[in-house]
Amino acid sequence: MNETLHAILLIAVMAVVTALLRCLPFFIFGGKRSTSPFITYLGAYLPYAMMGMLLVYCYKNVSLTSAPFGAPELIAGLVVVGLHVWKRNSLLSIGLGTLCYMLLVQLVF
Secondary structure, eight states: OOHHHHHHHHHHHHHHHHHHHHHHHHHHHTTOOSOOHHHHHHHHHHHHHHHHHHHHHHHTTOOSSSTTTTHHHHHHHHHHHHHHHHHOOHHHHHHHHHHHHHHIIIIIO
16 A cells, blocks of 8 residues: 555544544533533532642752752742733743743753
8 A cells, every 4th residue: 555545544544533532422412401510510620630730740849959949940930820810811821931931941040
């Protein structure tokens, strides 16, 4: 089989499977209009739990006994909090906080 045709068929199969997997919940639960209490609970509390896990993960290897004493992490964390309080946009605050951290680590510290 031609390599180009093989690659195209692989991509087509992956696209169909991905689309079906994304549509499957709508096919299964399509008739229901009410959301289960468990899903409502997860929707309310899971984002905060994920943010807490990310916070622990980001600060777990910070050394307070050697230079730069966690300064880039602290500054980037303050940028994230400040932007989120100011703009209330998670994507903006996390994106610019990550950019700030990378610039501090690469250029300053």
